[in-house]
Amino acid sequence: MNRTRHEEFREYMADRGPALLRAASQLTSDRAEAEDLVQAALAKTYLAWDRINDRAAVDGYVRRAMVNTQISWWRRRKLEIYPTDELPDRPVDDHxxxxxxxxxxxxxxxxxxxxxxxxxxxxxxxxxxxxxxxxxxxxxxxxxxxxxxxxxxxxxxxxxxx
CATH class of the missing domain: 1.10.10.10 (Winged helix-like DNA-binding domain superfamily/Winged helix DNA-binding domain)
Structure with missing residues (x-):
């Protein structure tokens, strides 16, 4: 039985989604950001799905995409953060x-x-x-x-x- 690319990818997401979310949570320390990170990495993986010949290597591909995406987001945020003399109105989350x-x-x-x-x-x-x-x-x-x-x-x- 030949499964379509979409079916294969959907099955992969269903099987590995929770583990990928845990890995993303370790990278971000924020549940919502981790979900965004997994989604971004899976979108990149879906685009490259036909080029990934070894299906056992998919986890590594997705994790690498998560790390690269997180670094990119971190760099972008770093440019958006400016020191200020004013304190925020709401307390900052204490990690x-x-x-x-x-x-x-x-x-x-x-x-x-x-x-x-x-x-x-x-x-x-x-x-x-x-x-x-x-x-x-x-x-x-x-x-x-x-x-x-x-x-x-x-x-x-x-x-x-x-």
Whole structure:
């Protein structure tokens, strides 16, 4: 069955959209801007869809498009920001709390054994299924389930998280 370009791309977006949004959120630290970033990167990818011969490389293409687009937006905003002596009428969002939580989570993940850390990152950050993780790690699905379970138990019992 030959699927059309549009059907293939739509299927890719449905499958990988949540993972791409998480990656974009890491780049932007803002949900709305992350959604815009994913949309811009997917638009560029759609235009290049026929030139991407290796479908396994699509994620890399989209992520590179997100990084390049984010850099471009950052440069454009940098030119639009001017110092002023006046304070804004509304308070500015304080990202300190989010940054602190990110640091705590990063430290907790680093304390996990490598296999547990990798399994948790693939499962929850990359949104992969247990079957996909098993293939990547070269282990059984049951091993992936028990590894993730042990890691999550360890994270829940870690006094520095939460």
């Amino acid at each position: 300190t709390r989010r940054s602190e939580l990110h640091d705590v989570l990063t430290r907790a993940l680093r304390r996990l054994p490598e296999r547990q850390r990798l399994a948790v990152m693939l499962r929850y950050y990359e949104d992969m299924s247990e079957t996909e993780i098993a293939k990547i790690l070269g282990v059984s699905v049951g091993t992936v389930k028990s590894t993730v379970s042990r890691a999550m138990t360890r994270l829940r019992n870690d006094d520095t998280v939460g």
